[in-house]
Amino acid sequence: MTSFGGTASSGMVDWNLAVATATRLVRPGPDVSRDEARAVVSELRRHAKASERHVRGFTRMGTEGTHDTPVLVVDRPGWVRANVAGFREILKPLLDKMQERRGSSPSGAVLGAVGGKVTGVELGMLLSFLSSRVLGQYETFAPATRDLPAGGLPGSPDGGGRLLLVAPNIVHVERELDVAPHDFRLWVCLHEETHRTQFTAVPWLRDHLEGEIQSFLAETDVDPMTVLERVREAAQSLAGGRPEGEEDDGGRSFVELVQTPVQREILGRLTAVMSLLEGHADFVMDGVGPSVVPSVAEIREKFQQRRAKGASRLDLALRKLLGLDAKLRQYRDGERFVRAVVEEVGMDGFNRVWTSPNTLPTKAEIAKPADWVARVHRKPES
DSSP states (O other), rough: OOOOOSGGGGTTTTTHHHHHHHHHHHHOOOOHHHHHHHHHHHHHHHHHHHHHHHHHHHOSSSOTTOOOOEEEEOHHHHHHHHHHHHHHHHHHHHHHHHHHHHHHTTTTHHHHHHHHHHHHHHHHHHHHHHTOOEEEEEESOOOOOSSSSSOOEEEEEEOEEEEEEHHHHHHHHHHHTTHHHHHHHHHHHHHHHHHHHHHSSSHHHHHHHHHHHHHHHTTTTOOOHHHHHHHHHHHHHHOOOOTTTOOOOOOOOOGOEEEEHHHHHHHHHHHHHHHOOOOOOOHHHHHHHHHOOOTTTHHHHHHHHHEEEEEEEEHHHHHHHTHHHHHHHHHHHHHHHHHHHHHHHHHHGGGGEEEEGGGSSOOHHHHHHHHHHHHHOOOOOO
16 A cells, blocks of 8 residues: 655644545445456546547547546545545645644644544545545546556646546446446546546646645634544544534535635635536537437436435535535536537637636636626727
8 A cells, every 4th residue: 555654744634544444444346247347447448548539529629649647447445545645745735734733722732632543534434435436537636656657747747647437436326327338438438538638738727726726725724623623524424423403504514614805715716617627527528428428318317317416315414514515516507607608609719718827717707608708708999
């Protein structure tokens, strides 16, 4: 197993214990033979390659073969390891800051007693839960490790990126929905390949997004116990241990850690960008799907129903706590934005969104696409 320890921030979270806990608790995937598993992995890799051609042709973004970001077909523990590496990378500045505060904070002694091991266990519980639900993911910030390589981005040799496809989850969902396996696997790859295309064809996007996240975290002035409390609430939800009287609340979101006007402004920009990226991926899936996925209409309808209702009351509680309910809105709002802009100014006109950070839509423009068109496509006064 890859080691995630060794920095000052490791005192706040025992990353190795988070991985070990999640790996121990992760639910087994669907029953498949060894030959079936090999066939699934091979097919997902083929579909990922084919999706690159389909997505770039439809979106007119970049050219095929212009990136070397790897496609990794992983199991649930592999997804956990990859995400712990990514979390540790992006959260390091915040955790270092919290580590410094721990000694002088009134809650420092309590957190010292609780320790990073408890936090690691509870984070591991969350990751084990999520690891059975993610079908695929383009990891933008994750560093390369011995068993999880990352590629470079055009014009950014130090950048990383990798496309993860979680094979057991894809098989589980295709069986649950009772859809054609070959079609569903290609459909999933189309969505995830769109994300890879977004970041590899738009070299400034990764640095811009990372800068916004780090600015947000730099504004955070949170008592360490407050963060630990949010993690505990999520873990208690998993264990069925939420206190009575909270049934209607469904838990508090991590987003409620937002404290300052500057953070709210940054969060608004991040929400707009994520809505754009997710909605664009859904739009591309629908645009490419009919020509290459024969049963796309059936898959889309069944998957939307599954996405909307969630699997259980527990899912609903965790979705709110982790902000996943907001992600569902991002799919819907972003897809409506992309569709409206393409209908108004065509694909090339929409692609002006990728020109610079200044041409990204605002949160208000996501809701009113015509305002973005008016701002970005306004004719200069003569």
